[in-house]
Amino acid sequence: MDVEILARIQFAFTIAFHYIYPPLSIGIGLIMVIMEGLYLKTGNKDYEILTRFWLKIFAITFGIGVATGIIMEFEFGTNWAVYSRYVGDIFGSALAAEGLFAFGLESTFLGVLLFGWNRVSPKVHFISAIGVFLGSMFSAVWIVVANSWQQTPAGYHIVGEGFNARAEVTDFWAMVFNPSSVDRIIHVWQGAFLAGAFLVLSVHAYYIRKGRYLEISKKAFKIALVVATIVSFTQLLSGHSSADGVAVNQPAKLAAMEGHYEKHAPADLYLLGWVDNENQKVTGIGLPGGLSFLVHQDFQSPITGLNAFPEEDRPGQVNAVFQFYHIMISIGMFLIALTFYASFLWWKGKLFENKWLMWIFSFSVILPQIANQAGWFAAEIGRQPWIVYGHLRTSQGFSQEVSANQIIFSLVMFTVIYSLLLVLFLYSLNKKIKYGPYDEAKKPLEII
């Protein structure tokens, strides 16, 4: 295999694995802050027990998130050297700002959050929890800003030519608030809230099914259900707004998302389907003119199709973009239905009577994870063949001096270590869930 495809596989693998964890940390962080806030406000011990329990799970997800995140920071340089020289002026400042403003905040307060129970007052502990949560939210901001700039560059000019060409910042705030940043930050935040909320829902649904820790589980379930119900709906709005932005800024990506080829024609909206890229044909169930309606509120209005772009300027994997995009949408719709139905039952006072509903919630934890991954895959494959949209191609961005064998070496290494991490993560998550929120009597420690 050639260096470019290996570098892409390695990046996709390491970033996708990394992206299991930070959304969980952000989402659990939000629920944990709510729980601890309720504890401080009501003084009810149940909320303290819940906070301590979820803090332990938070600690694992956060830890693996940081460990796998550091690799990402250096992988731009190791595998994407040409890209790094090209965008360092812009992308680098976002990364550095992330380190200083976000990671600094979360990592220092993390120590107090995890180990400070007996050393600081409950209020200071709560402030630390908020610090860590805000830090993780800010992290998402800067990272998504950096990625959004690759999708919709703004506030820059290109200096130099050929090998020495690079993008330089002309307007810092225009770069930060590039056309897609705000939509995508909100979309990513909400995806993270859903990932965390559904883990909480899943674990407590499991307890409720088993009849264990009923009192506190019901409390936790309700907190997470409120978050999940609101966010699954607002996520639909943010997704719509994001897609509107794609229609304006990255028409080739939008066309790939719905498999729309004709240069200038009304476009359909598919529920599900299969794209035959060679014959430029989509087989599936959909609403004729639906995409036109969503973008222009008119079923007849034309949408720019893939054929309006030269072959070399449009995504090669149209079906992949289509499928990932539709997986995300379908899951989003299902989550809305599920949470609204559960909230309706809660309103009727019958929420915890449905055993099968608790079964569905136990397994739904995987769905936001899949949707988050699928959304990113659609966004990133849809950006191809560009690494910086309209300026630098992915095929020009990788490190020329790195050989295929070196990448195979590191790819094998990452596969081994990440498998180990995943096993450890699932094992200790499972163990903590089985062990439950209550600590047994503390064992006395031997003295040296």
Place this chain on the structure above:
Amino acid sequence: METFLGIDYPTLWFLVVGLLFSGYAILEGFDYGAGAWHLFFKKDLSRRIAINAIGPIWDANQVWLIIGGGALFAGFPVMYATMLSAMYVPFMLFLMFLVLRSTSIKFRSSEEMPWWRKTWDIIYFISNVAIAFLLGVVLGNVLQGFEIGPNYSYQGGIFFSFLSPYAIMTGFTTLSIFMTQGAIFLLLKTEGRLHARLTFLLKKGMIFFIVSFSITSLYTLIFIPGVTDNFKSNPVSFLLPIFSFLAVANIPRLVSKKKYFQALVFSSLTMAFLLMLVAFQLYPVLLPSTIHSDYSVTVYNAASSQNSLGNMLMIVVIGTPLLAGYFIFLYRTFNGKVKLDDTSY
């Protein structure tokens, strides 16, 4: 070119990056150093205490690596890209050991089985030693220079060329100074038998440091061309090696007086002086080319635009006091000897 206090932006950013890497070396120096002693402690409880000595702070200390890396990427993208892609194998190993190290901290004490803890102890020890060593190896390679051709293309060997004799020596020197730093930090955080054992180990660590440092210095003076050029042009700079020597000499005196915090300050100063020495040797070059000096990566050809560096300096000016505040809060909260409780690792 724009300047601030008479210093041009690339040079200013060079100082910022140098400061961040010094912070990283000092703080993670005692973290990695403490871990590099791990198997020298025999009892499980001693090992647990040693891990919990850095328990609440190592995540925060790691921030300096993230910010340093980000600052290098942002300020000197050419340096960041060229160094990382040329040093592909050592950096991948470095990253792998970083992951293994954090994993072993998190999971070592989560199970009671002796085989589980012993396995993680070994992984933890090896990771810390390897990280310290690899950092030194990369530094050695930078000092020696890379085979960089036109357009910053690396033309050197691919897999094991980074392990030159000189790089191995700088690797050992870095490991030894981290171990010294780590032992002093643990002295500060422990009591009883473990403390007594560390007093003994620190002596070994200092001998290890003085021996490797002397050999490396001699080798540098004899075999690395151009090292002394910057010194000849500015004789005041001879103070740097003298300062670092004095700082080292002060450590045993302070340890024998049980002034561990001051000893930690002086071993940190040693590191800072040595890094200044490196910076002074190199400047304005960041990465010397062994093919032709025209191909060297310098602070000027590697730097981002004036505009970007100006923005970044603002970010640093705003962000650093905030970060300092967080650190003071964190370190004050966990001041004093390690006490294990139900939240410990």
